[in-house]
Every structure is written in structure tokens, then in C-alpha cells.
Amino acid sequence: MGKVSVAEIKELMKSTGVGMMDCKKALEANDGDMDKAIEFLREKGLATQAKKSGRAAAEGVVAAVVEGNTGVLLEVNTETDFAANTDDIRNFVANVAATIIKTNPADVEALKNEQLVNGTGTVGEALTELAGMKIRENIVIRRFVRMEGTLASYIHNGGSIGVLVRLDTDLSGDAVTAVGKDVAMQSAALNAPYLNREQVPAEVIENEKKIMLAQMAEDPKMASKPEQVRVKIVEGKVGKYYSENCLLEQAFVKDDKLTVKGYVDAEAKKLGGTISVVDVVRYERGEGIEKKEDNLADEIAKMIK
Numbered sequence: 001m002g003k004v005s006v007a008e009i010k011e012l013m014k015s016t017g018v019g020m021m022d023c024k025k026a027l028e029a030n031d032g033d034m035d036k037a038i039e040f041l042r043e044k045g046l047a048t049q050a051k052k053s054g055r056a057a058a059e060g061v062v063a064a065v066v067e068g069n070t071g072v073l074l075e076v077n078t079e080t081d082f083a084a085n086t087d088d089i090r091n092f093v094a095n096v097a098a099t100i101i102k103t104n105p106a107d108v109e110a111l112k113n114e115q116l117v118n119g120t121g122t123v124g125e126a127l128t129e130l131a132g133m134k135i136r137e138n139i140v141i142r143r144f145v146r147m148e149g150t151l152a153s154y155i156h157n158g159g160s161i162g163v164l165v166r167l168d169t170d171l172s173g174d175a176v177t178a179v180g181k182d183v184a185m186q187s188a189a190l191n192a193p194y195l196n197r198e199q200v201p202a203e204v205i206e207n208e209k210k211i212m213l214a215q216m217a218e219d220p221k222m223a224s225k226p227e228q229v230r231v232k233i234v235e236g237k238v239g240k241y242y243s244e245n246c247l248l249e250q251a252f253v254k255d256d257k258l259t260v261k262g263y264v265d266a267e268a269k270k271l272g273g274t275i276s277v278v279d280v281v282r283y284e285r286g287e288g289i290e291k292k293e294d295n296l297a298d299e300i301a302k303m304i305k
Helices: 006-016 020-029 034-043 087-103 108-112 123-135 174-190 202-218 227-245 260-271 294-304
Strands: 059-067 070-078 140-148 150-156 161-169 255-259 275-284
Touching (some): 006 020, 006 034, 020 034, 034 202, 059 087, 059 150, 070 150, 070 161, 070 275, 087 108, 087 123, 108 123, 140 161, 140 275, 161 174, 174 275, 202 227, 260 275
Antiparallel strands (some): 059 070, 070 140
16 A cells, blocks of 8 residues: 555545545555545445546636527636626637637637637737736636537526537427527536436446445345345446436436426427437536645645654
8 A cells, every 4th residue: 555645635535525534545545546546435335426527616707609500618717706707807708709609710729829809919819918917817718619500508607607509400499499508507407427328438337337236245235135136236226327427318407207308309399390419518617627725735634644
């Protein structure tokens, strides 16, 4: 068992929600391997499925803009919430989104070389001026996605979460947009990692089965059951995994008697056509970005000395 670092313990705590000392033991038992430590905690029943984004956060704005059949989801980060809520930042984000829609850049670096819509220079030049002369904070255009087709979007809490949805449909109009927005709101609220079960890698399901069997082995009541019975129980639990982790199979938040797909199909039938959800992208402001947590670091350092 090798010694593990404060940073490793912090990362595992954020990923699993498990306490400090249990995370330390898990890492030590697995020679610092983060993935194995997560599985170790799950097998002990201490952690549920690890959160992809963790608890880390950064300030800024997530924006979703749809113009006709083109839309963009964009995240711009700032150092403080105060800066994120200024008109200068909000206007800059709106103009950058308009630039992405107009120019369709390949990535963030290409975007910086584009002429800023409603600006006098490039996006990169405007960013430098805004950060250095007006806001006086580090400002980062972190990521964006641009889509074309029948689109709907949703922004939560002024830009903390944004979702962009693309539909395949033979219908049009506000009623179709409303269906797409409901799907976007579902994604914002429950953050399913997959759109449907076809997107779930086979190895993920096999790993879930392994973890479920290990959890049963830790439960005296379940451990006493024959192996074939435990395997059958696990097979039944896989369906629950899909219903929790696949957006279209989740219970619809506005009517939990329906799945999300069931809701979409029902609305399409009412409108006399078909609607399929083919793409969903969800951004949560600051997900995965480390912020300074000096007090927590000090506390962990004392614990592992």
C-alpha cells in the first residue's frame, strides 16, 4: 500500500461523495488507481455510481441560442460570480454565440480568429480586451457545440445549466418546440449520461453486473442465496440501471407514469406525426473545473500525516 496524496483523496471524495478516511483506505488498497478505488467503494456499498462532473465548480455563463434551424450551446467561464453577471460578460457571450452560428468554427481556437458579431475585431481580441481592460479577471471560452435541424433549448437558473436538443420530426411549430424543451428540462434536472440504452457500452453493463454481485456478497442475506439466483436478480436490476441512466427511459418528471420516450411519442401522436430525440447536449457551468479549497486540503493533510 503506497501513500496517497491530498489531491487524490479530494478527487475521490468529489467523485463519490464518500468520507475522507474511507477514500484514503480505498486509494491505499488499490495503489492510487482512481477507477479501482471507486469500484472498491461501490462494492463495499459506500458509493453509488460515481458522478462524472464531481462537485467542483467555476463561475461563468452557459448560454443556449437557437436561430431558425441552427443553434449553439456555449460555456464561458469567469473567476467570480460578480463578473459573470455583468452586462459586459452577458453581451460578449451573446455575441460569441451569434458568431458561432454565423461562422461555424471547428473549435475554440478557430473561433478566436473569427470576426466577432457586433464587434470591431476578432473574438480573441475582444476576449483579451474584456479580460484585461474591463473585467480584470481571467475569462475563458471553454467549449461550445453547434447543431442544425429541428432544435429546442433550455437554460436553468440564469445560465448554470444549459441543454440543446435536436429532434427528427415531420412536424413543425411551437408545439414541437415545447416537446423538445420538456426533454431539455428533463436532461437539465436529472443529467442522464446516455440518451438511450443503445449508447451504453457493453463493458459498462458487464461492470455494473460485477459490482452488483460484489454488493450482494457483502450482504449476509443475499450472500446465502444460490449463485444462479443472485445472477438472476442482477439481470433484473440492469433494467433499473437503464431507467436511471438513459434519458429516454427515465420517468418523465411532469408525469412519472410515462417514460420520456413515452411522453414524446404521445405528443407526436396528438400532433399527427412523428418525433424522435436524436441528440442531447448538456453543459453544467464549471463542471470538472477545480476551485481552491484550502481548508479542505489542510484538513485532509492533517488526517493523513
